[in-house]
Amino acid sequence: MEFISIILVLLIAFIAGVEGILDEFQFHQPIVACSLVGLATGNPTEGLLLGGSLQLIALGWMNIGAAVAPDAALASIASAILVTMRGASVTDGIALAIPLAIAGQVLTIFVRTITVAAAHAADQKATEGSFRAVEFYHLGSLVLQGLRIAIPAALILSVPAEYVTDALNAIPAWLTGGLAVGGGFIVAVGYAMVINMMATPKLWLFFALGFALAAVSELNLIAMGIIGVVLALLYIQFAPEFNQGGGGGGNSGGGDPLDDILNDY
Amino acid sequence: MAENKKYKLSKRDRLNVAWRSQFLQASWNFERMQNIGWAYAMIPALRKLYSSKEDRAQGLKRHLEFFNTHPYLASPILGVTLTLEEERAAGKEIDNAAIQGVKIGMMGPLAGVGDPIFWATVRPVLGAFAASLALGENWLGPIIFFLVWNLIRMAFLWYTQELGYVQGGNITENLSGGLMQKLTQGASVLGMFIMGILVPRWTTMNFALPLSSVNLQEGEYIDFDGIAQMANEGALTGDFLQGVVQDIQNGVSTSPVEVTTLQNTLDTLLPGIGPLLLTLACVWLLRKKVSPITIIFGLFVIGILGFVLKIFA
Numbered sequence: 001m002e003f004i005s006i007i008l009v010l011l012i013a014f015i016a017g018v019e020g021i022l023d024e025f026q027f028h029q030p031i032v033a034c035s036l037v038g039l040a041t042g043n044p045t046e047g048l049l050l051g052g053s054l055q056l057i058a059l060g061w062m063n064i065g066a067a068v069a070p071d072a073a074l075a076s077i078a079s080a081i082l083v084t085m086r087g088a089s090v091t092d093g094i095a096l097a098i099p100l101a102i103a104g105q106v107l108t109i110f111v112r113t114i115t116v117a118a119a120h121a122a123d124q125k126a127t128e129g130s131f132r133a134v135e136f137y138h139l140g141s142l143v144l145q146g147l148r149i150a151i152p153a154a155l156i157l158s159v160p161a162e163y164v165t166d167a168l169n170a171i172p173a174w175l176t177g178g179l180a181v182g183g184g185f186i187v188a189v190g191y192a193m194v195i196n197m198m199a200t201p202k203l204w205l206f207f208a209l210g211f212a213l214a215a216v217s218e219l220n221l222i223a224m225g226i227i228g229v230v231l232a233l234l235y236i237q238f239a240p241e242f243n244q245g246g247g248g249g250g251n252s253g254g255g256d257p258l259d260d261i262l263n264d265y
Numbered sequence: 266m267a268e269n270k271k272y273k274l275s276k277r278d279r280l281n282v283a284w285r286s287q288f289l290q291a292s293w294n295f296e297r298m299q300n301i302g303w304a305y306a307m308i309p310a311l312r313k314l315y316s317s318k319e320d321r322a323q324g325l326k327r328h329l330e331f332f333n334t335h336p337y338l339a340s341p342i343l344g345v346t347l348t349l350e351e352e353r354a355a356g357k358e359i360d361n362a363a364i365q366g367v368k369i370g371m372m373g374p375l376a377g378v379g380d381p382i383f384w385a386t387v388r389p390v391l392g393a394f395a396a397s398l399a400l401g402e403n404w405l406g407p408i409i410f411f412l413v414w415n416l417i418r419m420a421f422l423w424y425t426q427e428l429g430y431v432q433g434g435n436i437t438e439n440l441s442g443g444l445m446q447k448l449t450q451g452a453s454v455l456g457m458f459i460m461g462i463l464v465p466r467w468t469t470m471n472f473a474l475p476l477s478s479v480n481l482q483e484g485e486y487i488d489f490d491g492i493a494q495m496a497n498e499g500a501l502t503g504d505f506l507q508g509v510v511q512d513i514q515n516g517v518s519t520s521p522v523e524v525t526t527l528q529n530t531l532d533t534l535l536p537g538i539g540p541l542l543l544t545l546a547c548v549w550l551l552r553k554k555v556s557p558i559t560i561i562f563g564l565f566v567i568g569i570l571g572f573v574l575k576i577f578a
């Protein structure tokens with residue numbers, strides 16, 4: 001059982017590393033990765049709770065252009081191993097996730113640097129018209145990104161459980177308490193990153209509206225989602241920047257498919 | 266080679282390209298970024314369109330140039346490039362510069378569309394919704410997140426690639442024009458609205474600093490010691506317990522000392538004011554180019570100091 005768990009966890013770690021660079025299926029997002037580690041190790045509930053908490057923290061971690069974000073993959077996998085297999089609490093896991101995310105960020109920058117060599121090797125083989133070789137260098141780089149998470153995961157797994165619990169118990173109460181308080185704050189950084197990406201002076205109005213409505217606890221997120229979509233559709237219909245030249249004619253009917261769909265609402 | 270018969274890429278070829286486009290970033294490198302990934306995605310088409318070693322080598326070289334955009338928005342560009350390659354293989358005068366021009370010309374504006382829609386709106390909103398389920402120990406959280414995200418993503422990859430393939434060069438106008446702008450704006454409205462809700466609801470911040478503590482009169486609080494004594498003497502009745510539970514539900518204090526914390530006062534003023542100010546401060550710091558990691562460490566320091574000084578709990 002233990003052996004199968006370890007193999008499964010290493011496999012999940014590898015896939016999370018692969019996804020951390022691809023950013024397609026989102027296996028590396030905490031809510032998926034931690035839940036999977038929880039399932040593989042027989043502690044599904046802890047994995048699920050850790051995943052939910054870390055997901056909120058990681059909301060704003062995004063790779064834009066050439067900038068590399070804190071690494072959700074290593075944070076999720078390593079702290080999920082510590083929580084589900086090494087007896088750390090979910091709160092400990094959240095506090096540990098931040099330094100792990102930064103370590104992962106450094107590792108991915110490292111791999112992204114050494115793959116420059118793959119680009120040059122691919123150039124070389126391209127002159128021979130070899131599709132196979134180009135594919136090989138491409139997928140080989142992907143394997144490196146997978147190992148970037150799988151190797152640290154194996155290292156953590158090789159540390160005996162009692163060392164980890166001893167180390168965790170050695171942390172003084174003021175530090176764990178303080179980290180738990182700080183852990184509650186840092187979701188705000190994620191929110192701020194997301195807001196910064198979208199905010200224009202006009203759109204702050206919608207932020208204010210959401211803030212005011214948040215106090216109405218009867219409205220759950222699904223109801224809020226419906227309100228938000230309605231607001232968005234109304235905005236597109238009525239905002240002046242989308243209605244230029246429509247002074248008297250109403251709909252412009254310029255063959256814009258989304259326009260037609262939206263006008264049907 | 267002027268009068269080559271034109272080879273049309275089959276749906277199967279195009280599906281193959283779309284599947285491979287999911288691996289666009291596998292060999293992301295700091296020199297030419299998604300360049301090998303782009304060539305990797307184009308290979309099924311190049312294999313069909315060109316048979317001589319020389320043509321293939323040139324094709325690979327052409328597609329190993331610098332490329333970087335939002336990974337999903339590469340799909341419409343791939344679609345356009347497939348059309349261009351088809352025509353080039355049929356003998357039309359399309360030089361390398363033209364193909365590279367289309368790629369470079371499209372990747373900038375499209376990345377500017379994909380980042381706010383996918384990274385800043387769809388993923389945070391879906392992730393926050395799924396996390397709220399997960400925190401309630403509901404497994405639908407991760408399942409919904411994974412399925413809904415991938416459904417949206419795969420549909421987007423395939424249909425925008427087809428759009429690019431069918432429309433060819435016209436697509437640039439379409440995507441960077443009205444349609445995409447509307448999508449971006451609409452998504453941002455939804456995103457800002459949801460963020461306004463999440464900030465007060467899900468930031469854990471408790472100003473536990475006691476502002477006043479009042480000793481309550483007998484009868485204004487639930488006397489648990491008294492109840493325990495009654496129970497030991499066998500005098501406790503069901504009716505009495507029911508009365509106690511009702512008192513608790515009506516908000517009668519459960520301890521003889523009523524403590525008012527800073528948090529209680531803030532809540533009567535405006536619920537969520539603390540998280541709101543914190544988030545606005547973070548927005549401001551990020552605009553001052555302070556790195557998110559620095560802010561996170563700063564917040565941990567504040568958390569530890571606040572905890573030690575008993576301002577926060």
